[in-house]
Amino acid sequence: xxxxxxxxxxxxxxxxxxxxxxxxxxxxxxxxxxxxxxxxxxxxxxxxxxxxxxxxxxxxxxxxxxxxxxxxxxxxxxxxxx
Numbered sequence: 001x002x003x004x005x006x007x008x009x010x011x012x013x014x015x016x017x018x019x020x021x022x023x024x025x026x027x028x029x030x031x032x033x034x035x036x037x038x039x040x041x042x043x044x045x046x047x048x049x050x051x052x053x054x055x056x057x058x059x060x061x062x063x064x065x066x067x068x069x070x071x072x073x074x075x076x077x078x079x080x081x082x
Contacts, residue, residue, distance in 0.1 A: 001018070001019045001022060001023055002016070002017075002018050002019070002023070002031055003016070003017045003018075004016050005017070007043075011041070012041055012042065012043055013041040013042065014041070014042050014043070015042070015043045015044075015045065016036055016042060016043070016044045016045065017045050017047075018033075018044065018045070018046045018047070019046075019047045019048065020046055020047060020048040020049060020051045020052050021047065021048040021051070023051075023052075025052050025054070025055050028052065028055070033055070034055070037056070037057060038057075049062070058081065059080070060080075060081075061078065061079075061080060062077075062078070062079045062080070062081065063076065063077070063078050064076070064077045064079075
């Protein structure tokens with residue numbers, strides 16, 4: 001549900017993968033979520049981000065994957081607001 005991966009890069013130190021399907025904003029607060037997303041040395045990947053949209057920064061980048069008629073293809077939309 002919430003996993004940190006250390007990376008060795010000059011710009012970033014950690015990647016966080018957060019699955020918000022079962023996490024609430026209150027639970028994220030206990031995990032220092034705001035500190036994590038405000039740290040420019042972190043990359044934060046969030047599944048089910050629409051469930052916590054109210055606490056995400058306006059500068060968040062949204063990437064949405066969708067199925068197509070062809071089972072082997074997906075469409076990808078990238079936006080700067082959800």
